[in-house]
Amino acid sequence: MAAEFVIEGLKATIEGKEILKGINLQMKGGEIHAIMGPNGTGKSTLASALMGHPKYEVTEGTALLEGEDLLEMAVDERARAGLFLAMQYPSEISGVTNSDFLRSAINSRREEGKEISLIKFIRQMEAKMKELEMNPEFLHRYLNEGFSGGEKKRNEILQMMMLDPKIVILDEIDSGLDIDALKIVAEGVNAMRSPERGFLVITHYQRLLNYIKPDFVHVMMQGRIVKSGGPELAERLEAEGYEWVKEELGIEDETVGQEA
Amino acid sequence: MTTQTILPVDAARISELSQAGGEPVWLKDSRLKALELAAALELPKLEKTRLDRWNINNYGSHKAGASLASLAEAPSSVAALIAGQEEGSLVIQRNSGAVYTHLSPELAAQGVIFTDLATAAKEHGDLVQKHLHKAVLPDEHAIAALHAALWNGGVFLYVPKNVVIDTPLQAILLTDDAEATFVPHILIVADTNSSVTYVDNYVSDKTESGLHNGAVEVFVGAGAKVQYASVHQFGTDTTDITYRRAVVENDGTIEWIVGEMNYGDTASDTKSVLKGNGASSDAKVIAVGSGSQKLNYTTQAQHFGKNTPSDMITRAVMRESATSIINGVTKIEKGATRADGQQTEKVLMLSPKARGDANPILLIDEDDVTAGHAASVGQVNPEQIYYLMSRGISRHDAEKLIIYGFLAPVVSQIPLEGLRNQLQTLVERKLGQ
């Protein structure tokens, strides 16, 4: 069944300060939505609030994935329900190898006694790493420890490929990537496109969208989606920047919290 | 003297026991002299630890266990530890004395001695007398003095010149009678260019509280290599005070691997004295504290020889309301040129009530040296838990991954697979998983 993801009236605060001021968004399996916007407009906050980062408090709203409200679930339950967030700043965890970590993640989706066999897991992981042109030694490296920015991003995509989620949020997956790495990552994402899977691609550059073609584009400012359209919206933003949007909507400062 | 040590025995009783055990006169005299010292000496001063408030007076009285005719008679707490290694060289102490000793015939043929220390004192008196109490001195403090007065059972290992032993020799030290004195002494002498691995396990199986006052002395001859692995897994019933010390001659190597997995209060001090030029030391300690344990772990390296490297790593996980003081002391004496002393102490606390304190100390009296230390005390990082959980891993498993990850740099370096697995299991048990 095609995943349906509906965010309604989502508000969230950090340290008592409201950052998200009512987000509404509907996505279906097979669709790619892009969220664009300058820095500091609440894009990562949206991603983090959906995933359940402990620093963010959701004060209002729902986020239904196939009818189930993710916001009612613990972080791990959201993941097992099918949400995946490729983070802007993935954590480094010393002493935990990439392979032990990913195997635990896969097994968390399986019943006890039905864990993936080590051989099968390693084969899968090696195959995906090859697609992403990652050195096989990354299997045994400690999770993200000492990885370059680009290696961390590839590792996020690797996890996405291994975990087969229904809704994928990519938060600034293009930052820190050179053009070749960007192409590899985009190919990885495109290979995962399917009618069962929806993507929410967060970026403040249009560049990424040349490689991952969105069906819908949303502009975020001041903690809200202020404008939505098709791929042509991204192209206009690329050509003209964000100023015209601000003028059109009468926004002086697009970042969150400045109006207070 | 401000405090008077309460002596658990008097001189007459010590003489009587020594005589009954058929001990040589020098040993009886050594015990009596130590007893006098014990009366005069103070308890050791441990960093931020009031040893006088610990339960450290339960010496009980001498009770020798009945010898085991075969390993099939071994108590269950011991049987589990020797499963699969029944043929190997093994010494078992139960309460106040040895109950089983076995040395493989091949090693015996090469002149290796491996038996309980009480027997060795009778059969290899010169060798024992030459080394006993020469690394942990009875006049250091009341605990060491009482140890020297009361030691029982124990292990003696002698590896002759140029003999290289591949398979580990093993000892098990069990206390399962709270009324029995349990003061084992481990003495290892590795002659020039020899090499040996020795592994011991300390276990308890009783309900009333008791004390382990233990000492380990390792003499590493020139060019010799000793790997000493020790796992302490006493229950809450046992207070554990252990002094381990190695004296290393020219180009000798001591490697300590210590698993502090007790459930009771524990003070341990593991020290390498790098006496000869080119002598080296490597110490790895992993510890898990739980319940309301009070813990004080010290590792030390003292450099006298030139070109002497030492490395000490302690990683400790504290849960519930366990309290730990972790000390690292690197001392480089004048003249120990090109010594290199490194140490790292890290504590991971799993609960708001757990306490950890890391004290790295560098004492350097020589200019031409390198030394370094790193210490950290912290909680599990919530950002890391979030990251792992965001991939579907439960909070419980996420914490587990992070804790094992914290210990992994030490555990993964343990060269003995059996020991590595054993420690893994003990860690899991202590973490309640």
Ligand SMILES: Nc1ncnc2c1ncn2[C@@H]1O[C@H](COP(=O)(O)OP(=O)(O)O)[C@@H](O)[C@H]1O
């Ligand atoms: N940890 C934080 N503490 C306080 N304020 C924060 C924190 N993280 C984000 N914010 C606030 O939220 C706003 C939106 O941040 P963010 O969602 O990261 O923006 P974007 O991803 O669009 O660049 C920022 O301008 C900042 O003021």
Ligand SMILES: [Mg+2]
């Ligand atoms: Mg961001």
